[in-house]
Amino acid sequence: EIVMTQFPATLSVSPGERATLSCRASQSVSSNLAWYQQKPGQGPRLLIKGASTRATGVPARFSGSESGTDFTLTISSLQSEDFAVYYCQQYNNWPPSFGQGTKVEIK
Amino acid sequence: EEQLVESGGGLVQPGGSLRLSCAGSEFTFTNYWMSWVRQAPGKGLEWVANIKEDGREKNYVDSVKGRFTISRDNAKKSLFLHMNNVTGEDTAVYYCARGGTRGDYWGQGTLVTVSS
Numbered sequence: 001e002i003v004m005t006q007f008p009a010t011l012s013v014s015p016g017e018r019a020t021l022s023c024r025a026s027q028s029v030s031s032n033l034a035w036y037q038q039k040p041g042q043g044p045r046l047l048i049k050g051a052s053t054r055a056t057g058v059p060a061r062f063s064g065s066e067s068g069t070d071f072t073l074t075i076s077s078l079q080s081e082d083f084a085v086y087y088c089q090q091y092n093n094w095p096p097s098f099g100q101g102t103k104v105e106i107k
Numbered sequence: 108e109e110q111l112v113e114s115g116g117g118l119v120q121p122g123g124s125l126r127l128s129c130a131g132s133e134f135t136f137t138n139y140w141m142s143w144v145r146q147a148p149g150k151g152l153e154w155v156a157n158i159k160e161d162g163r164e165k166n167y168v169d170s171v172k173g174r175f176t177i178s179r180d181n182a183k184k185s186l187f188l189h190m191n192n193v194t195g196e197d198t199a200v201y202y203c204a205r206g207g208t209r210g211d212y213w214g215q216g217t218l219v220t221v222s223s
Contacts, residue, residue: 034209043111043202043213044152055211087152091208095168096154 002026002090006099012107013078021102023088025069032092035064035073038101039084047086048073078104109134109212111203116217119193127217129186129203136184137161140207143177143188145199146216153199156188157207166207170196193221 003026013019023033031051036044046055048064051071061076075082083106088099115127127143142157156167156177165177176189186203198221204210 032209036210041215043204043215044210045213046209046211049209049211089152089209094166094208096208098152098154100151 001095002029002093002097004088004090004097004099006086006088006102008102009100010103010105012105014107015080016077017107019075019078019082019104021073021075021086021088021104023071023073023099025071025090028069029090029092031066032090033064033066033071034089034091035062035071036087036089037082037084038087044087075104109205111205111212111214113201113203113214113217116201116219118220118222119190120223121194121221122192123221125190125193125219127188127190127201127203127219129214131184131186131203131205134205134212137181139205141179141186142204142207142210143186144202144204144210144213145197146202147196147199150199154208155201158186159207190219193219195221197221 005024033051035048038044051066052064063074065072085101085103087101110132113129119125143155158165158177174192178187200216200218202216203214205212
């Protein structure tokens with residue numbers, strides 16, 4: 001199984017600031033990498049697919065990038081509704097696997 | 108807007124059985140692979156199983172093989188997860204997701220608690 005490692009575990013950011021979240025795969029997943037946002041009591045919401053393509057309805061302040069087995073989610077200017085837990089997930093191999101999540105909290 | 112609604116969770120004893128259901132609406136259910144993904148309390152996400160559009164192909168994570176069965180009823184736009192011989196490690200919120208290996212849309216989840 002491919003192991004996905006996210007860092008940091010917690011990111012403290014002020015509203016309006018930039019947030020950069022990282023994810024590393026234990027082996028190549030090509031560009032088959034997704035990012036999700038999850039708020040308490042809710043199911044995950046797909047933000048990014050194919051490492052860098054925003055899902056339908058996702059604001060432009062969310063962007064994804066890749067470099068080999070390293071992936072980055074950037075939120076350019078944090079809004080109040082963006083404070084949540086973010087997960088990366090590879091879907092290149094079975095079973096699909098998730099990172100442990102990065103909690104973005106208000107500084 | 109696409110919607111998925113899970114039901115059927117609850118308290119079940121170790122070794123017992125439970126059937127989860129997921130109703131899909133506002134999209135063409137028969138056009139998509141569907142999946143179950145779970146999240147243990149305070150933990151991360153684990154992909155449990157998926158099923159092809161016509162139900163003829165299914166995949167399971169090793170930890171549930173031989174105990175869980177995924178199925179679907181396309182006429183009723185419904186997805187199911189039959190859980191047998193459950194253990195405490197199966198305690199989790201179970202989510203229904205549209206997609207076979209990537210969840211484009213998710214439900215709110217249903218909680219399964221395994222305890223005596």
